[in-house]
Amino acid sequence: MDYFLVVLLQIVGAVGNLALISVGLAVIFGMMRVINLAHGEFIMLGGFAAIFSVQAGINIWLAMLVIAPLSIAVLGVVIERLVMRRLYGRMVDTMLASWGLSLLLIGLATTFFGNRVVGIAAPVGSFRIGDYSLGAYDFVLAGIVLVVFAGGYAVLRFTRAGLIARATMQNREMASSLGIEPSRVYAITFAIGSALSGLAGGLLAPISGVLPTMGVAYIAKAFITVITGGASVITGTALSSTLLGSINTVSTFVTTPVLGDVALLLAATIFLRLLPTGITGRIFKGAP
Amino acid sequence: MKISRRLFLGGTAVALTAPWVNRGFAADDITIASIYDLSGGLEIYGQPIDACLDLAVSELNEAGGLLGRQIKVQKYDPQSNIQLYTQFATEAATSLQAATVFGGITSASREAIRPILSRYQTLYFYSPLYEGGVCDRNTFLTGSTPSQTIGQLMPFAVKNFGKKVYVLAADYNYGQISTKWVRDYTAQAGGEVIAAEFFPLDVTDFSAAIQKIQREKPDVIYTLLVGGNHMSFFRQWAAAGMAGQIPIVSTSFGGGNEHIVLTPAESDGVMAAFGYFQEIKSPANEAFVKRYHEKFGDKAPYVTEHASATYNAVHHWANGVKKANSLDRMAVIEAIESGSTVNGPGGPSTIDPKTHHCATDVHIGRAKDHSFEILESFANQPPADTAAVCDLVANPNDNQQYVIQ
Incomplete structure (x- = not known):
């Protein structure tokens, strides 16, 4: 019984984790149709930002929740201005450009930070369920993810800024003719997506440590989650994270981590065969 | 340079x-x-x-x-x-x-x-x-090869901590083959490997493994984890409040500077067996370490x-x-x-x-505060595993890697 509860809690943790690493990519891909292959490196740099801040004596929560997203948002603004702005509407070109960027960022991080793992200790302790001891941090993280998703949903659904963002996403020309400046919307969207990637990096730093090449381990999972989710940024990512995270965790518990990943990929393949436009391409259509 | x-x-x-x-x-x-x-x-x-x-x-x-x-x-x-x-x-x-x-x-x-x-x-x-x-x-x-290190570490672990062993290993030839050796030497020491899990080198999430370990309640955990991503195990183990609860022994921990990178709270108490530790107290080693630091600096x-x-x-x-x-x-x-x-x-x-x-001499060390303290040393251990299958004096033209069953 305790074990069942523990597995259930682990599923919550895994879903939160998957949603966290996917949401930055989802915002940029869903809103702008730009596939940001440097997403994993944004996570990595967010992690470094948090760790260096902590090492400089800054409070760990401030470092993870404020400094990491802010610094990656700034990076996102610069990259949008220098690279992405020139490539809107050319999906393959944005993939190539952001892949190049990903390699560049890995190289720079290796050169300046060294090719070794750095880490910080988790800021919260552990708790017990019967015979089992669990880290509380996973659930703090899941709570933060819940807040981010609820906030994102509310902004897109109920505010004027959200309306403008959704309008630009649906029909750029029409939005433009109604007096909205798409390039500005895109710049802000890219910055927000980058900030969310940075937040993911900051929050993951105590769990996994930070290594210049760590992004590679996340990009594939994040990408699959976003594609499975479909057109709706928030609802889609939340649904697909829940689905894939549960499948992944349950099969990891029952079998091995390798087969857990196999099950995740298999499930995604089947879903995309049945629902080629993602979950929200068919159900919950039009939700933000 | x-x-x-x-x-x-x-x-x-x-x-x-x-x-x-x-x-x-x-x-x-x-x-x-x-x-x-x-x-x-x-x-x-x-x-x-x-x-x-x-x-x-x-x-x-x-x-x-x-x-x-x-x-x-x-x-x-x-x-x-x-x-x-x-x-x-x-x-x-x-x-x-x-x-x-x-x-x-x-x-x-x-x-x-x-x-x-x-x-x-x-x-x-x-x-x-x-x-x-x-x-x-x-x-x-x-x-060193497994018979030299695992062959000493396993009897030490079974004698001091108990018979039930849980193995966590990297999923490639080193981890797979070494796990076979762990099974072999655990059985020889009178213990039993109750589970072995393999992790690809890009795995960073060990939470399922940590809960499975708690369910199986082994007496000792044997890690053959490799590389930066796998260090997450020790972080998550400590974050789950498990550090020090079940003894961890290893023949890979330390080879990738794990004990330097991880905090003492995460790594203290992990025991490893190697042919060498920088902390070995002998005149030859102290002179060696001194020459090393004179040439390359304290860092x-x-x-x-x-x-x-x-x-x-x-x-x-x-x-x-x-x-x-x-x-x-x-x-x-x-x-x-x-x-x-x-x-x-x-x-x-x-x-x-x-x-x-x-x-070669083999030593068992325990991580403490970013270094190892030597617990036991075993002089002149022969490469018995390879010697069981390879004889270049008798067959000088032999040229292969035996997979030892």
């Missing part, structure tokens, strides 16, 4: 367009080659190895070199890329005509270059610890077993050259086979002529 890529490309270009220039300046020096990953994912293993190779060569040169000639090292950095290994090994054997090659960190890289150097009849030294079984007269292996990387065995490898080669009074490959091999002992930093390392492996 470090070869930049541009310098290397330039050097290669010169070597390719004007090979006689290369031969010209090499006339007085003995040229040897080293192929270790000094960048990329394996850099953390490669840096101390490279430093110890430099230390050994500079000691030989300061003592007058070999055969009255200075030794010059041509360094290749394969950047953690197996393709570059084969390319550099070919180059070292052909255009460079290296007297010998020191190289390879992972078993995969060793098996990529070993056949090439054998084909070009270039003497080869492989020094990192590995899973055992290589049987090749052209190759000398100075690192020099922690000396791993891989690195100290590389230091031994260079001196084994020098022993052979001195004894043979020649650089001829066969003469040097025969000289080393006739007996070579290096009083290395971890204790004496003695070549076993039948297997070309080394009998």
Whole structure:
């Protein structure tokens, strides 16, 4: 019984984790149709930002929740201005450009930070369920993810800024003719997506440590989650994270981590065969 | 010291367009080659190895070199890329005509270059610890193998902590084969491996494994985890409040500087068995560590077993050259086979002529505050695993890696 509860809690943790690493990519891909292959490196740099801040004596929560997203948002603004702005509407070109960027960022991080793992200790302790001891941090993280998703949903659904963002996403020309400046919307969207990637990096730093090449381990999972989710940024990512995270965790518990990943990929393949436009391409259509 | 890529490309270009220039300046020096990953994912293993190779060569040169000639090292950095290994090994054997090659960190890289150097009849030294079984007269292996380390650690763990063992291992040949050895030695010690889990090198989430371990309640956990991503296990183990709850033993922990990178709260108490720890208290080791820090500064990387065995490898080669009074490959091999002992930093390392492996001292250390305290030492452990299948005295033409069942 305790074990069942523990597995259930682990599923919550895994879903939160998957949603966290996917949401930055989802915002940029869903809103702008730009596939940001440097997403994993944004996570990595967010992690470094948090760790260096902590090492400089800054409070760990401030470092993870404020400094990491802010610094990656700034990076996102610069990259949008220098690279992405020139490539809107050319999906393959944005993939190539952001892949190049990903390699560049890995190289720079290796050169300046060294090719070794750095880490910080988790800021919260552990708790017990019967015979089992669990880290509380996973659930703090899941709570933060819940807040981010609820906030994102509310902004897109109920505010004027959200309306403008959704309008630009649906029909750029029409939005433009109604007096909205798409390039500005895109710049802000890219910055927000980058900030969310940075937040993911900051929050993951105590769990996994930070290594210049760590992004590679996340990009594939994040990408699959976003594609499975479909057109709706928030609802889609939340649904697909829940689905894939549960499948992944349950099969990891029952079998091995390798087969857990196999099950995740298999499930995604089947879903995309049945629902080629993602979950929200068919159900919950039009939700933000 | 470090070869930049541009310098290397330039050097290669010169070597390719004007090979006689290369031969010209090499006339007085003995040229040897080293192929270790000094960048990329394996850099953390490669840096101390490279430093110890430099230390050994500079000691030989300061003592007058070999055969009255200075030794010059041509360094290749394969950047953690197996393709570059084969390319550099070919180059070292052909255009460079290296007297010998020191190289390879992972078993995969060793098996990529070993056949090439054998084909070009270039003497080869492989020094990192590995899973055992290589049987090749052209190759000398100075690192420890499972019978030497696991064979001591497992009885120690079963005796002190209990019979039920849970194994966490990296999912490639090193982890898979070593796990077989753990099963074997656990059974011999009267214990039992109740579960073994394998993790690909990119896995960072160990929460399911941590809960499974708590359900199975083993007496001891054996880790064969490798690389930066796998260090997450120790972080998440500590974050789950499990640090110190179940003893952890390992024959990979520390080889990738895990005890330096992790905080003491995460790593203290983990026990590892290696042929070398930097903390070994012996006059030979203290003098060695002092020389090492004098040469490379206080911030020099922690000396791993891989690195100290590389230091031994260079001196084994020098022993052979001195004894043979020649650089001829066969003469040097025969000289080393006739007996070579290096009083290395971890204790004496003695070549076993039948297997070309080394009998070496083995130590069990416990991580404490970013270093290891030595708990037990076992003198002169023979490479019994490889010796069970390989006899190069009887079959000098044998050339394969036995997979020991």
